Amino acid sequence: MPRPPISIVGAGISGLTLSRCLQRRKIPFVLYERDTSEQISKRHNYAITISQRSRESLISDAGLDAMTLNGTFVDPSSSSGEGRKSVRVNRRKLESALRQGLEGANYGWKTQDVKLPASGSGGKATVLFENGEQTPNGSIIIGADGAHSAIRKATAPEAEFTIHPFPTFNGKRRLQRSVYEAQIAPHVSDLNQILEHKSGHSIFGISIDDVKDENVDLSYTYSRPRHPAGEADALYTPDRPNSGAKEMPPEFYEEISTLHPSLPAPFNLIFDPEALRKDRLLSWLMRSVLVPRERLADAAGKGVVLVGEAVHLTPILGSYGANEGIEDAVALA
Template identity: 25%
Template sequence: MGDQTAPILICGAGISGLALAQALSKRGIPFRVFERDPTLNFRAQGYRVRINGDGIAALSEALSPELYSLLVSRCAYCSTGIRPNTHLNALNGQDVEMKIGPPPTGEIQPLNADRNVLRHVLIHGLEDNVQFGKEFSSYTMTDRGVKVCFSDGSEQEGCLLIGADGTFSRIRKQFLPEFQLFDTEARWIYGKTTITRAFLDRFQERALNGMTLVQDRSGLIPLSLLLEPMRFKRDELNENVPEDYVYWVLVSRKDNFEVSDDDLLKLSAKEVANLAKEMTANWDPSFHALFAFQDTSRTSLLRIATVKPDILLWEASSRVTLIGDAIHAMSPTSAAGATTALRDAAFLARTLSEGGINTASIHKYEEAMRKHAGEVIRWSAIGGKWLFGMQSFDELSPLAM
């Protein structure tokens, strides 16, 4: 058992890391958070985060009632459910019958959060315990717990290290060197288009009725556009919410991009924005305004990695564990990546509070995490096949770590 007077060390101030920190704070468990980026919003990482029933329950458990209410008030208006309201043909703008939908999630209305707003709410009250510009280098086990070394030469001791450092987790690489990520071959272009009168005058109105899927299935590999308007409530409590905008993501397999994969992943934001225009140039003109009015400084392209549903088994340690994308990266086609990460955070905090910081508690958390995350990863393959022609897990190639 670790020294429970020492803090839990969380590496990563993303959604799962900050949610865990809030849950630990609520339960009176000491912690410190370390983030490699110099500021909270340093990198473009997509915009809209959809949180369904299990994630909402996890947030309610992790946050104080006041902070939870603040978060809900700062979310965008959201259509019922997490499946698209509208499915349109990209080439002619006409309606298409929906073929699939996500798994049932109960009757709870989803939350539509702007990623930056969500992280700002999650860090509220934790500022004194969060350090930026702290890049993880390595850790060593000690008699009392664990010692973390950072790339700036500094060190921090704690009772338990939580790897919340994302898909390409350095903590996972040291802790589980045999762990393998796989390339879904999907490349997602994330974009943001501010809702202005000029935009509304030129864009197809039906595509702004909640979440919309636009597809070009004229080739062997689908090219899909998922979009949703983000319209925020503005009052004296919510003066700092973003301008209303359309969140969108253009999705296909890497073979569908007329650029080599190496070059594709090196493109600047402006180059990615231009690529989105080029790939949709033959679409119905009613969709062109989305790309013409995009914020070209914030467009980004991501390679989508996944783990396989049968998540690796390892012997639990009282010193180190992993949450969120650091252990169960998945295709966003699951529509539940954030929800799964939030569920990790709430359950881990509860388990440590009730059972203590020991091997048995970590084992209990990891067993539950493997089960619920594995189910979501299996579902992601169904949506992936429809959106971008994702191959079966057995056909995916390992990613170099």
Template identity: 25%
Template sequence: MAPTVAIVGAGPCGLTLARLLECRGVDYVVYERDESEVSNRRGGSLDIHAGTGQLALKEAGLFDEFKKHARYEDTSFTIANQQGERVFRKNAGQGRDAPEIDRILLRQILLDSIPKEKVRWNHVLKSVTLEQDGHHILQFTNGSSASGFKLVVGADGAWSKVRPSITPAKPQYSGNHYIESRINPESPHYPTMVSKIGAGSFMSLGSSKEIVTQRQGNGSYRIYLGVTVPEDFVRGGTVNLEDTESTRRLFLSSEYFGNWAEELKDLIRYSEDFRSWPLYYMDPETLRWDSVPGLTLVGDAAHVAVPNGEGVNCAMADALSLASKIATYGTDALNRAVAEYEEDMFRRGVEHIKDGLQMATLIRHKDGPDALISFFETAMENAAQASA
């Protein structure tokens, strides 16, 4: 007998759903593209919010384990202009309950909470087809297939292979790229970073570009160079990220960050292991469909957005909402559970996408950080008034 629910994707969203179904006694299986739980994929640090990600972890019985590894000191946040002048600072503990945790570590906490036999590694989904009996067949690139599930949940990210069976909508390129790199504790520049940047995140804005620095759980710093470039900027050969020196020279040129403060250019001079992260989002107008029996989407598969600090939290809220609806209506009324979950998800997803687009506009504003700071200050004032 096939499990009741198939979850495609073992990221934080898919594994949160798996754990919540485990707690509720619903049979499931997770299919994951990685060859094993020792993943080679990179993942930065995630801030887990009280009303969404943390709530899901509490419902999953994992909040105490999360707190053992959560970095509350890394909630500090600084904004500077391109001359390196610090113009905004929010210290850790100043009313923001969003501790950081490395994505890989969060994934491991979730993996450790479900039986190992529930995860099928090395299963890259190729396609989803519909059987005559109404069930869906999952076809994998390793030649295997699986079917008989009452529900298939696509938790397989922005380029979901489950999505085409539900909606023709596809992610679209935002026009922006992050070029990601890192500075490790072994770097000669590391002591300077510790003294000047310290814990948390540091964002420098100017000339419609950005440099973001974020401390990781092992003490290293992840660097993101935010630039507006064509979609094929890397694939088309404009930059060869495997050539570290030429990549540094390109981004230190006048076309990119050449006229920025020396302190900020040092973040490029000492960066290593450059990688590309083009930013995509779903058109919020397309985030609605007639519910398809036996199929649904969660997380980025449903509503990928440009970064706004809410991505994993919105995804974990999806997992909690879907698991709760399944628990309410039971596995014999999954279509009703899914339909109600999707109505909840559509509202949350549209807001998430629009927030991401607004944040991108503020971050890349031609006047530098002033627009973003004004936004933050207004948000803090509104929050203070709401709590008064």
């Protein structure tokens, strides 16, 4: 009797990389993704850093063509990634490239529940989806469903988020290409597409996300340590719900307004207080999670394996999570 296909839950970078690796090895799998195809086409329009090792893994193990990978660069006109320690790619473009030619993918399948067998029973876990379907009986389940992993919550419920004491705010903006070339590009190079400025304990960051003919997409961050214990800090809200990420406290704009006069170019352009009010802003929580080794062993005994940010999440600011997800997938395949 043939073995059931491997069930991969989550079509982010780790899930897509693993799927491609398995497909190249002719190992049957089914990929399940919460978001619909339309939702996927609109998400993750930001830049991430891919190390030379991960770049080589995407080409040699996941079978991604080098020219296709180069086309995901933040600036497609930049040089090839050959010989460079790292490259900046647009995550939406990279995931799109990884989906090309991929078979066995199901989109719009949101996890509803995870059924776990009793320890030592020899049974395998089953994932139930909101559409009434479920993973095949006896299938190995790969939890590649990211930071808020439903698979992790079921197999290691005690592995809760650690919130680090750094209020962080992220915004996005689209500039006309002419404005970008005149005011941002002089500060950017092929090897440096992340700009950073420190003002006391505060850090201002600008990331180039996608360079196109008519316009340029960029994102920016403002971060600092929380105020000393006992001192009120309206910007630090570790207990807020996920829905509270879009709520900007008035104190945020006041703080930026105080610091803005001393900002050099191009930070004074991007962090203009009035311009910020027109952008899509989010309050980020600097979260981390590490699942205990014994929990991973117990989950594996029930046919469940976690990869990427589902198992070892690091704070989003300065994170190399995409690289860890790629290497997890390659090692597992």
